[in-house]
Amino acid sequence: MKTVxxxxxxxxxxxxxxxELAKEGYNIVLNFNKSEEQAKEVADKISKLGARVLICQxxxxxxxxxxxxxxxxxxxxxxxxxxxxxxxxxxxxxxxxSSDAEIxxxxxxxxxxxxxxxxxxxxxxxxxxxxKIINISSKWGIVGGSGESVYSAAKSGIIGFxxxxxxxxxxxxxxxxxxxxxxxxxxxxxxxSMQDKKELESQIALGRIGQPSDVAGVxxxxxxxxASYITGQVIEVDGGWGV
Ligand code: NAP
Numbered sequence: 602m603k604t605v606x607x608x609x610x611x612x613x614x615x616x617x618x619x620x621e622l623a624k625e626g627y628n629i630v631l632n633f634n635k636s637e638e639q640a641k642e643v644a645d646k647i648s649k650l651g652a653r654v655l656i657c658q659x660x661x662x663x664x665x666x667x668x669x670x671x672x673x674x675x676x677x678x679x680x681x682x683x684x685x686x687x688x689x690x691x692x693x694x695x696x697x698x699s700s701d702a703e704i705x706x707x708x709x710x711x712x713x714x715x716x717x718x719x720x721x722x723x724x725x726x727x728x729x730x731x732x733k734i735i736n737i738s739s740k741w742g743i744v745g746g747s748g749e750s751v752y753s754a755a756k757s758g759i760i761g762f763x764x765x766x767x768x769x770x771x772x773x774x775x776x777x778x779x780x781x782x783x784x785x786x787x788x789x790x791x792x793x794s795m796q797d798k799k800e801l802e803s804q805i806a807l808g809r810i811g812q813p814s815d816v817a818g819v820x821x822x823x824x825x826x827x828a829s830y831i832t833g834q835v836i837e838v839d840g841g842w843g844v
Pocket of ligand 1: 633
């Protein structure tokens with residue numbers, strides 16, 4: 602049975618990815634940082650689907666916690682077949698109003714976490730001759746978002762990192778791809794007013810804001826054997842926003 606490690610899987614998109622892959626029979630390593638109760642509820646649902654689940658608290662912006670998270674997963678399941686770097690935070694602020702701490706935290710959590718996680722998991726994948734890494738970026742990492750320049754920089758960094766890593770580890774049988782969602786209905790967009798949402802929907806070709814399941818389905822495909830010849834790619838899951 603294959604094992605997937607998903608960061609930030611207690612809520613939102615990560616939770617949906619965990620449930621979707623549990624239905625496929627994967628062993629699930631469910632990381633959370635602050636949402637312990639929600640993590641337990643998701644783990645319960647996963648168990649009821651018949652999959653094995655390991656809940657691991659870790660702040661993935663911290664390299665020492667990442668090492669413990671990956672070490673714990675490896676000690677239980679041995680091999681990590683799929684890594685989904687999903688954890689992220691928003692920073693809605695004009696650059697000139699952003700403090701040093703806010704900038705550092707946004708980069709550390711959204712970008713450096715992906716680098717730390719990938720470094721530790723690639724070591725395991727190299728031992729076992731391959732694997733798949735799927736990194737969750739954002740439409741803003743491609744086109745940039747006003748009022749979200751630091752977040753956009755981090756999400757753009759994920760794309761550059763993933764393309765480079767795909768070349769570095771491709772010969773070792775490791776695929777590295779990026780999913781770049783548009784606007785997805787989760788806590789991350791809870792501050793948008795109905796008016797904001799309506800305006801956004803008018804700019805989206807498919808006329809609706811996305812659901813976590815829209816992203817989870819694409820991640821499931823990239824994790825599957827059907828996607829074995831895809832690497833270094835960015836798949837935009839945005840309903841045709843800005844096309
Ligand atoms: P969300 O509902 O706010 O969930 C964010 C998740 O990230 C939570 O599970 C949270 O865990 C986790 N997280 C944050 N900081 C963490 C840390 N230091 N260590 C470990 N986990 C951490 O947001 P979402 O919409 O599902 O976002 C998931 C990913 O999609 C993010 O990378 C986000 O940037 C990206 N994305 C979202 C949208 C959107 O419109 N929703 C659009 C484009 C891209 P805890 O609650 O346990 O702390």
